[in-house]
Structures are given as C-alpha cells and as structure tokens.
Amino acid sequence: MKRSSAAAGSSLFFAAAPCVVAGVVPWAITGWEGSPGWMGWRVVGAVVTACAAAVLVHAFARFVREGIGTPAPVAPTRHLVVGGLYRWVRNPMYIAVVACVLGQAGIFGSDALLVYGAALMVVFFSFVRLYEEPTLARQFGAEYAAYRRAVPGWFPRARPAAVPPRTS
Known part of the structure; x- marks a missing residue:
C-alpha cells in the first residue's frame, strides 16, 4: 500500500x-443540548x-x-x-474516542x-484483548511482544518508551 492510499483509507x-x-452518536443522544450544573464543566469538557x-x-x-496503512482491520x-503517542500508550485512539465522549458529557451535562x-x-477493551492483540502478535511477532512489554495498553507511561530502529 502506498502512503497516498493509506491516507485515503485512513x-x-x-x-x-x-x-x-x-x-x-453523542449528537443523537443529546441533540447538542444540555445544561451542566456548573459552567466549569463546559470548559473542562471542551478542553x-x-x-x-x-x-x-x-x-x-x-x-x-509510520505504518503505511490504516487503523481499519481490512x-x-x-x-x-x-512512534509518537504510541511511545506512551498502546491504545491512544480508543482512549481519545472515549475522552471525546466524556468531554461532551461535560459540555452538555449528560449522564x-x-x-x-x-x-x-x-467494548474497546474487549475488542483489543480478543481481536487486536492476538492479530498484532501473529502479524508482528517478537516486535509486538517487545513493544507490549515496554508500553502499557491503557494508562500512559510517565516517559516515552525508546523506539528501536526498524529492521525492515
């Protein structure tokens, strides 16, 4: 796959x-309307x-x-x-999606x-454990095992992990 195809697919x-x-989905739940009890929640949620x-x-x-591909399993x-944020935590996309939803909960005061x-x-944790981790282990073998030992899945490291040079 070329980078241009990866960019389009991504x-x-x-x-x-x-x-x-x-x-x-958050729009369908809230209609972008709500009333948090404290105005600060709107600010925190927006940030x-x-x-x-x-x-x-x-x-x-x-x-x-870096990957020359997409996050899509297909x-x-x-x-x-x-590299990048993946040096701190293995699942920044899933964490970010949940954070977006929780931020909107603050903006709209939505339980x-x-x-x-x-x-x-x-759902994300289950998907990662049952599908993604076994798939990456098969696809990248020892490279993924070393990465998994060095970088936590869900709670970021205090300092970024060293990224070994790519051998292929």
Whole structure:
C-alpha cells in the first residue's frame, strides 16, 4: 500500500468510525443540548474534547506515515506503529474516542453520555484483548511482544518508551 492510499483509507475510516462513534452518536443522544450544573464543566469538557480530537488526528497520521496503512482491520499497516503517542500508550485512539465522549458529557451535562462512554470503554477493551492483540502478535511477532512489554495498553507511561530502529 502506498502512503497516498493509506491516507485515503485512513480518512474514510476516520469518517466512518471515530466521527460516528464520538460525533454522530453523542449528537443523537443529546441533540447538542444540555445544561451542566456548573459552567466549569463546559470548559473542562471542551478542553478534553479538543485535546482528544487532536490525539485522534495524530494517531491516524502515524498509521499513514509510520505504518503505511490504516487503523481499519481490512487495510492494516505494513509496519507496527510505535512512534509518537504510541511511545506512551498502546491504545491512544480508543482512549481519545472515549475522552471525546466524556468531554461532551461535560459540555452538555449528560449522564447518558457518561454511560455511553463507559460502555465504549468495555467494548474497546474487549475488542483489543480478543481481536487486536492476538492479530498484532501473529502479524508482528517478537516486535509486538517487545513493544507490549515496554508500553502499557491503557494508562500512559510517565516517559516515552525508546523506539528501536526498524529492521525492515
């Protein structure tokens, strides 16, 4: 896969997955209306949502630049993505999607979005454990095993892990 094809595929997947899960569904739940009890929640929620969106864009770009592929299981990367934010935590995309939803819960004062965010975390964790980790272990073998030992899945490291030079 060429980088241009990876960029196009990643853009389509971005619109189909995170934009729907963290945009369309929260809109369907809240109608972008709500009333948090404290105005500060709107500010905190907006900051969390904006930061999470930036993390998503960064993570998708890493898949194109470094992995030469997409996050979509139907068009996986050629290389294991271990740079950028992936040096701190293995699952920044999933964390960012949940953070977007929780940020919107703050903006709109929505308990329903809090429940939705918690449900997403359960779904994402299960998907990673049951599908993604075994698939990456098969695809990248020892490289993924070393990465998995060095970088936590869900709670970021205090300092970034060293990224070994690519051998292929």
